[in-house]
Amino acid sequence: xxxxxxxxxxxxxxxxxxxxxxxxxxxxxxxxxxxxxxxxxxxxxxxxxxxxxxxxxxxxxxxxxxxxxxxxxxxxxxxxxxxxxxxxxxxxxxxxxxxxxxxxxxxxxxxxxxxxxxxxxxxxxxxxxxxxxxxxxxxxxxxxxxxxxxxxxxxxxxxxxxxxxxxxxxxxxxxxxxxxxxxxxxxxxxxxxxxxxxxxxxxxxxxxxxxxxxxxxxxxxxxxxxxxxxxxxxxxxxxxxxxxxxxxxxxxxxxxxxxxxxxxxxxxxxxxxxxxxxxxxxxxxxxxxxxxxxxxxxxxxxxxxxxxxxxxxxxxxxxxxxxxxxxxxxxxxxxxxxxxxxxxxxxxxxxxxxxxxxxxxxxxxxxxxxx
Numbered sequence: 147x148x149x150x151x152x153x154x155x156x157x158x159x160x161x162x163x164x165x166x167x168x169x170x171x172x173x174x175x176x177x178x179x180x181x182x183x184x185x186x187x188x189x190x191x192x193x194x195x196x197x198x199x200x201x202x203x204x205x206x207x208x209x210x211x212x213x214x215x216x217x218x219x220x221x222x223x224x225x226x227x228x229x230x231x232x233x234x235x236x237x238x239x240x241x242x243x244x245x246x247x248x249x250x251x252x253x254x255x256x257x258x259x260x261x262x263x264x265x266x267x268x269x270x271x272x273x274x275x276x277x278x279x280x281x282x283x284x285x286x287x288x289x290x291x292x293x294x295x296x297x298x299x300x301x302x303x304x305x306x307x308x309x310x311x312x313x314x315x316x317x318x319x320x321x322x323x324x325x326x327x328x329x330x331x332x333x334x335x336x337x338x339x340x341x342x343x344x345x346x347x348x349x350x351x352x353x354x355x356x357x358x359x360x361x362x363x364x365x366x367x368x369x370x371x372x373x374x375x376x377x378x379x380x381x382x383x384x385x386x387x388x389x390x391x392x393x394x395x396x397x398x399x400x401x402x403x404x405x406x407x408x409x410x411x412x413x414x415x416x417x418x419x420x421x422x423x424x425x426x427x428x429x430x431x432x433x434x435x436x437x438x439x440x441x442x443x444x445x446x447x448x449x450x451x452x453x454x455x456x457x458x459x460x461x462x463x464x465x466x467x468x469x470x471x472x473x474x475x476x477x478x479x480x481x482x483x484x485x486x487x488x489x490x491x492x493x494x495x496x497x498x499x500x501x502x503x504x505x506x507x508x509x510x511x512x513x514x515x516x517x
Contacts, residue, residue: 157182157183157184158181158182158183158273158276159183159184159205159206159272159273159276160183160184160185160186160201160203160204160205160206161178161183161184161185161186161204161205161206161207161208161272162185162186162187162188162194162197162198162201162204162206162207162208162233163175163185163186163187163188163207163208164187164188164189164190164191164193164194164207164208164209164210164213164219164222165187165189165208165209165210165213165238166189166190166210166213166214166215167210168189170210170261171187171189174187174208175187177265177268177269178272181269183272186201186204189213189215190213190215190216190217191209191213191216191217191218191219191221191222191225192216192217194207194209194222194226195222195225195226195229198226198229198230198233199229204230204233205233205234205275205276205279206233206234206235206236206272206275206276206279207226207233207234207235207236208236208238209222209223209226209235209236209237209238209255210237210238210239211237211238211239211240211246211250212239212240219237219238220249220250220253223235223237223250223253223254223255224253224254226254227253227254231282231350232279232282232283233279234256234275234276234278234279235254235255235256236255236256236257236258236259236271236272236275237250237255237257237258237259238258238259238261238263239258239259239260239261240260240261246258256274256275256278257271257274257275259271296336296340297340300333300336300337300340303333304333307329307330307333311326327373327376327377327379328377330373330376331373331374331377334373334409335413338406338409338410338413338478339477339478341406342406342410342477342478342480342481343477345406345481345484345485346477346480346481346484349481349484349485349488354488356399356400356403356488356489357400357401357402358398358399358400358513359398359399359400359401360396360397360398361396361397361399361401362394362395362396362397363389363394363395363396363397363429363437364389364394364395364429365394366401366404366405366408367387367389367408367427367429368387369405370405370408370409371387371408371409371412371427374409374412374413374416378416381421382421382422383416383419383420383421383422383423383424383425384423384424384425385416385424385425385426386424386425386426386427387426387427387428387429388426388427388428388429389429390428390429390430390431391429391430391431395429395431395437397437397510397512398512398513398514399437399489399510399511399512399513400488400489403485403488403489404485404489404510406481406485407481407482407485407486407508408427408439410478410479410481410482411441411478411479411482411506411508412425412427412441413478414478414479414506415441415442415443415504415506416443418443418445418446418504419443419444419445419446420445420446422445423443423444423445424443424444425441425442425443425444426441426442426443427439427440427441428440428441428442432509434512435512436490436491436509436510436511436512437509437510437512438507438508438509439507439508439509439510440505440506440507441505441506441507442503442504442505442506443503443504444501444502444503445502445503446497446502446503446504447497447498447499447502447503447504448495448497448504449497450497453494453495453496453497456479456495457479457480457482457483457493458480482508486508486509486510489510489511490510490511490513491508491509491510491511492508492509493506493507493508493509494506494507494508495507
């Protein structure tokens with residue numbers, strides 16, 4: 147590992163360069179240090195990953211796409227983005243094509259430059275990358291404050307709401323009971339939104355651990371979906387739930403995560419089911435002992451090119467051919483994908499246009515007792 151001599155100026159940021167060409171390492175490091183940055187360089191992606199694990203102060207990684215040994219830059223990029231949350235990755239490429247640039251950005255790069263690059267353009271992009279890192283850290287800080295501040299008033303609302311129900315529901319007419327049930331659902335949805343924010347942040351930080359317990363799927367499903375069924379009793383939308391087994395199916399998994407995934411997807415299906423439509427939930431056991439869940443709602447359609455985007459963070463996708471235009475899926479489906487994959491399963495969506503319907507399908511692994 148080499149490091150150019152740093153001039154006696156204040157450090158603007160810490161840069162790691164990963165490039166297999168020694169001359170480029172020396173030249174780029176020298177240019178950066180003359181402009182107030184502290185630089186380090188290595189010549190393989192594996193060395194870069196090892197260096198980042200030991201040096202959390204790195205702000206920006208300059209990564210060459212075509213590394214001569216070991217992982218290529220394109221292969222290393224998703225690994226860097228998964229393991230190291232805040233350092234921004236800027237790609238170096240010798241191929242000036244839009245396709246390569248888009249692929250880099252899609253895999254998590256903050257920017258890319260074509261070699262040989264113009265020094266002024268390069269030096270302008272480094273502060274932009276530093277600003278993106280600071281913004282990401284601030285977003286997480288403010289997110290934590292926001293969630294904390296939301297929980298306190300929500301707890302007050304829940305307490306007052308429960309007290310009102312205890313004292314008043316005996317005298318309520320049926321229509322008023324429907325209103326109470328709607329309020330219960332609203333509070334549950336707000337709690338789910340807050341929990342989704344917290345859990346997605348933990349997934350991204352790699353700090354969420356699973357709690358495995360054996361539970362009966364039918365009992366867990368009925369417990370989590372019963373509030374939604376009550377809400378539908380006064381509407382003209384139909385709801386059904388079926389279990390493709392004769393005796394209770396026991397699943398060894400994280401019961402809370404499973405329940406939250408189920409609630410998020412079913413509530414999302416109800417959200418996009420029009421008047422007169424229906425939502426059906428079907429559970430089955432796969433041949434490998436895993437759980438298969440299918441949630442279908444009528445009256446909605448998602449274009450094939452947009453079906454993966456519904457799981458993206460804060461995604462809004464355009465619903466082709468529909469009057470309501472933009473669909474904002476928020477964090478519910480993002481959380482669901484992360485949770486399902488952490489439980490050893492997979493999730494996907496299918497949709498029919500001719501007779502509009504959308505089906506979400508996800509599997510959950512049945513863990514062994516010694517795992």
